[in-house]
Amino acid sequence: MRSLFWRILASFWLAIALVAGLSILVGHMLNQDAWILSRHPVLNELPKRWATHFEEEGPGAAQDFLEKLKRRHRIDVQVLNSSGEPVIPGTFPPRAAAFEARQKDDPQQLPWRRLTTEYTSPNSGETYLLIYRIPHPELDQWHRQSLVWPISALLIALVVLTLFSLLVTLSITRPLSRLRSAVYDLGQTSYQQHSLAQLANRRDEFGVLATDFNRMGARLQSLIASQRQLLRDVSHELRSPLARLRIALALAGRASPEEREKLWPRLDRECDRLEALISEILTLARLDADMAKTEPVDLQTLLQRVSNDALLDGLPPPIDLQVQAPLSVEGWPDMIERAVDNLLRNARRFSPADRAVELHASRRDGRIRISVRDHGPGAASEHLAQLGEPFFRAPGQASAGHGLGLAIARRAAERHGGSLTLTNHPEGGFLAVLELPPEPITASL
Known part of the structure; x- marks a missing residue:
C-alpha cells in the first residue's frame, strides 16, 4: 500500500542515510592523507616519540627507533631539518629513492604511499619534516581495520535515526488517520466530539486543527439536527392548512352555486395563510444561505x-x-x-x-x-x-x-x-x- 506513512518514513531514512554516508565518503576521499596521519596508530604519535629519542638520547637512538619501526610495521621514514638536509640516515634505501625519482610523473605505479608531515618540538623549537613510505598492502590492511569503528558508529546512528524517523512519521500520520476517520463519521452524520478529544489536547498544529474540527463538527451536527427538525415542523404545519383546503374543496364540489359562493372567501383565506406560512419558511431558510x-x-x-x-x-x-x-x-x-x-x-x-x-x-x-x-x-x-x-x-x-x-x-x-x-x-x-x-x-x- 502506497500510504503517506511509508513515503514519509522512507524519505526521512533515505535522506539521513545519504547525508551521513556521503559525508563520510567525501571526507575520506578529500582528506586521505590527513585521515591516515591522524588515525593510524603508529603515525599519529611517531613524530613526538622520534623527537624525544633524538633530543634526549641522540641520533643513534633515533635511528634505532626508526629501524625497529620498519621491522615491525614495514614503514620507511626519512627526517629532514628546516634546510632540507637529512637529520639521520633514516630507513629509506637510496635505490628506492632513485626508483621513486624516476616515477615522479606517475606516482600511482609506486608500491608504497608517500606521506609527509611537519613536527615542531616543544623542547627545542626545531621543526622537522618527516616523510613516510607505507607499502600498499600494509595500508590496505589498516584501512580495513580502521573502517570498523566508523561503520559501526554509522550503523548505530542509522538505527537511532530510523527510530526517530519512525516516531516523527507516526506523529504525523496517526493524527491524519484520526482526522480522516472523523471526516468519514461527519459525512455519515455519526460524528462524536470525543473521537478527537485526545488529539485536541496536543499542543501543536494538530491539536489546534482538531479543536477547530471539533467546533466545526459540532456546528454542522447542530445545523443538520435543526434542519431535520425544521423539516418535520414544516411538514406538520403544512398539513393543517392543506387539510382545510381539501375539506373546503370537497364541500365546494358538492355544494350548490349559492353555497359555493360562500365557500370562496374561506378558500381565499386558507390560501393566504398557506402562502404566508411558505413565505416565512423560505425567509427562515434563506437566512442560512450565503449572503451578499x-x-x-x-x-x-x-x-x-x-x-x-x-x-x-x-x-x-x-x-x-x-x-x-x-x-x-x-x-x-x-x-x-x-x-x-x-x-x-x-x-x-x-x-x-x-x-x-x-x-x-x-x-x-x-x-x-x-x-x-x-x-x-x-x-x-x-x-x-x-x-x-x-x-x-x-x-x-x-x-x-x-x-x-x-x-x-x-x-x-x-x-x-x-x-x-x-x-x-x-x-x-x-x-x-x-x-x-x-x-x-x-x-x-
Whole structure:
C-alpha cells in the first residue's frame, strides 16, 4: 500500500542515510592523507616519540627507533631539518629513492604511499619534516581495520535515526488517520466530539486543527439536527392548512352555486395563510444561505421606516421610537429590517391599544442594542427558553401566527454575530432585546 506513512518514513531514512554516508565518503576521499596521519596508530604519535629519542638520547637512538619501526610495521621514514638536509640516515634505501625519482610523473605505479608531515618540538623549537613510505598492502590492511569503528558508529546512528524517523512519521500520520476517520463519521452524520478529544489536547498544529474540527463538527451536527427538525415542523404545519383546503374543496364540489359562493372567501383565506406560512419558511431558510457582501446600515433611518410601515394599518397601539443617534452597524439591511419588523408586529399584537410599544436603540458596552417592549401579559416563565424556536407558540397563542417570527429574528441576530434575548419586563409586559456588533462580520455556518 502506497500510504503517506511509508513515503514519509522512507524519505526521512533515505535522506539521513545519504547525508551521513556521503559525508563520510567525501571526507575520506578529500582528506586521505590527513585521515591516515591522524588515525593510524603508529603515525599519529611517531613524530613526538622520534623527537624525544633524538633530543634526549641522540641520533643513534633515533635511528634505532626508526629501524625497529620498519621491522615491525614495514614503514620507511626519512627526517629532514628546516634546510632540507637529512637529520639521520633514516630507513629509506637510496635505490628506492632513485626508483621513486624516476616515477615522479606517475606516482600511482609506486608500491608504497608517500606521506609527509611537519613536527615542531616543544623542547627545542626545531621543526622537522618527516616523510613516510607505507607499502600498499600494509595500508590496505589498516584501512580495513580502521573502517570498523566508523561503520559501526554509522550503523548505530542509522538505527537511532530510523527510530526517530519512525516516531516523527507516526506523529504525523496517526493524527491524519484520526482526522480522516472523523471526516468519514461527519459525512455519515455519526460524528462524536470525543473521537478527537485526545488529539485536541496536543499542543501543536494538530491539536489546534482538531479543536477547530471539533467546533466545526459540532456546528454542522447542530445545523443538520435543526434542519431535520425544521423539516418535520414544516411538514406538520403544512398539513393543517392543506387539510382545510381539501375539506373546503370537497364541500365546494358538492355544494350548490349559492353555497359555493360562500365557500370562496374561506378558500381565499386558507390560501393566504398557506402562502404566508411558505413565505416565512423560505425567509427562515434563506437566512442560512450565503449572503451578499455586508454594508453600513443607518439604524435611525431603518427603524423609522419599519415603524412607519407597521403603522400603515392605522390601528392602535402607537409606537414610541427613540434612537440614540447616530447609530450604524455593518451587516445586511434587509435581514435586520425583517427581524425588527417581526419583533415590532409581535409586540403590537399583544400590547393594549392605549399603551405605546417602545422601540429603543442605543449603544451599550460597544454593541448596538435594539429593544422592543410591549405592555401585554408577557410570557409564562416556563416557556421563555423555547421562544425563538421554529414553530413554537405558547399555549393560548396558537392563532397568533406560525411561530416563525421570533425564530427569524433570532437567526438574523446570530448571522450578524449578535444575540436575541427574550424575557418579561420587571414592570410588566414582554421585552425583546436584539444586540448586534458594530464591526463588519463574516457570515458563519
